[in-house]
Amino acid sequence: GVPADLEAARQAEPGGLLVTSVVPGGPANRTLWEGDVVLEIEGRPVFGEVYESVALALIRLHPGVPTDVVVLRGGARRPLQIGTRRAPDLHPHFDRVHDLQAGSLPRVR
Numbered sequence: 001g002v003p004a005d006l007e008a009a010r011q012a013e014p015g016g017l018l019v020t021s022v023v024p025g026g027p028a029n030r031t032l033w034e035g036d037v038v039l040e041i042e043g044r045p046v047f048g049e050v051y052e053s054v055a056l057a058l059i060r061l062h063p064g065v066p067t068d069v070v071v072l073r074g075g076a077r078r079p080l081q082i083g084t085r086r087a088p089d090l091h092p093h094f095d096r097v098h099d100l101q102a103g104s105l106p107r108v109r
Contacts, residue, residue, distance in 0.1 A: 015039060016072060017048040027083035037072040 016037035022028050032038070038046055041057035048054070061067055066081045 015045055015047040017046050017054060019071075031080055031082050032069075032071065033073065035073075038069060039072055039077065040068075040070040042068055 016039045019032050019034055019036040019038060021034060022032050040046065041054075042060060044053070044057040044060075046053045046057050061084050063084050065084060067084050069080045069082050071078050071080060
């Protein structure tokens with residue numbers, strides 16, 4: 001379940017993607033906090049319940065180029081900037097783990 005204070009904040013600011021964990025050593029480490037709600041990525045609204053909104057926002061990002069993100073933290077909108085890296089650079093077994101989780105879907109490079 002979502003904590004009551006977060007649910008109240010989401011009533012005032014609908015949508016968003018709840019941050020449940022941050023990868024240690026990843027580009028969002030020390031910038032995003034657990035409990036933040038990501039509202040926008042590069043000006044595009046995101047909705048955790050609509051994975052396509054997140055995919056459309058992320059697909060336009062370029063590794064190594066900082067990304068503008070707006071989060072809801074403590075009931076207030078906060079603009080942040082987060083670096084980006086390719087997922088395999090963060091997790092050496094990303095492709096294998098992804099393939100196991102996604103089944104045997106073909107990868108596009």
